[in-house]
Amino acid sequence: MDRIQEKLMILADAAKYDVSCSSSGSKRKNKGGIGDASASGICHTYTEDGRCVSLLKILLTNHCIYDCAFCVSRKSNDVKRAAFTVEEVVEITMNFYRRNYIEGLFLSSGIFKNADFTMERLMRIVKKLRTEERFHGYIHLKTIPGASEELIKEAGLYVDRMSINLELPTEAGLKLVAPEKDHESVRKPLAFVQNHIKELQSESALIKHKPLFVPAGQSTQMVIGATPESDYQIMSVADEFYKNYQLKRVYYSGYIPINSDNVLLPQVGTQPPLIRENRLYQTDWLLRFYDFKLDEILNPQFQNLDMDIDPKLGWALRNPQFFPIDINTADYKQIIRIPGIGRQSAMKIIKARKFGKLREYQLKKIGISYNRAKFFMICADSPFTLGEMSMMNVKQSILQFGNSKYKNTIPENQLSLF
Structure with a gap:
């Protein structure tokens, strides 16, 4: 038990840098099992109707084969490493739920060995929770870039929301600090999931009981301030992803300086640029709910938001x-x-x-x-x-x-x- 607690401390702390854990949009109902994602019931988030719920937010592992300069779990970083087994994550989730600590699970992971090896374990966790433990609470799963479509498709049957991190707003910025990654490995699974959602919707008139597949939709996250993109470049990418993949949310995470020795990263003290992050969220809100077009707020002649006033x-x-x-x-x-x-x-x-x-x-x-x-x-x-x-x-x-x-x-x- 002491070892499980140590793992939980390490992997819950490592998960705090991932902000994309909203639980809005789920319609999964309890049909005789445990938990309910569509009704009120250790991360706080908000549902579509405004309720605040608690999620267990952890990584499967903080081991990673990549060396992204801005990431605390990069392979060259000298941190304590840990990894849960499939059974341990299932057991912790169920025990926390039964004690009324949580309403659901937010599960992400570093990548050990390869994308499919990691994704297969994530899929087994959510499948075991749904089919063996009959858990009907909310589950948000982070998709692993580069994982096979078969694994993503099967995992989508057991989760409420899927997300995959874009990491940096532009390909050029990503190559600067994470040369092993590319945006195509993010776009491809987003497109696959969105197309499968559309296929099931089109078949709903013919199939009385079509399977649930990612009912709360998809989201993504970008780190802001680690590379020199303008606000216009950032919001152009977000606007494109909303239109092309019908994302529920794009999250903007202010860069946190966890690797002060890297000359490629800006030295911004100890606090992320929260004002800029807030202005980007306000712009995002205007695009989605106030009928603004991007070029009204940001354009090639006006590329950065005013930090003194809202957009x-x-x-x-x-x-x-x-x-x-x-x-x-x-x-x-x-x-x-x-x-x-x-x-x-x-x-x-x-x-x-x-x-x-x-x-x-x-x-x-x-x-x-x-x-x-x-x-x-x-x-x-x-x-x-x-x-x-x-x-x-x-x-x-x-x-x-x-x-x-x-x-x-x-x-x-x-x-x-x-």
């Missing part, structure tokens, strides 16, 4: 010709482009204005960020319009309000983050 505000300041927007007559797509107004607030505005023209105090009650939105909209009693102030003054006014708002709760040395 929607940045777009608005660069495009004053679209403002001010009349909150009492504009449609939903226009309203959600106003900085400070989200999708839920936009729907509330549309419903509320059926009963009369909206004024400032009503908009504040709805919950919009009025001190930001007021520069870009007009309501029944608006005091001024955007044309009365320069873009620079608008930006400074918003930044000053943000600083004063957080001044009493945030240390002085962190105010620049807002």
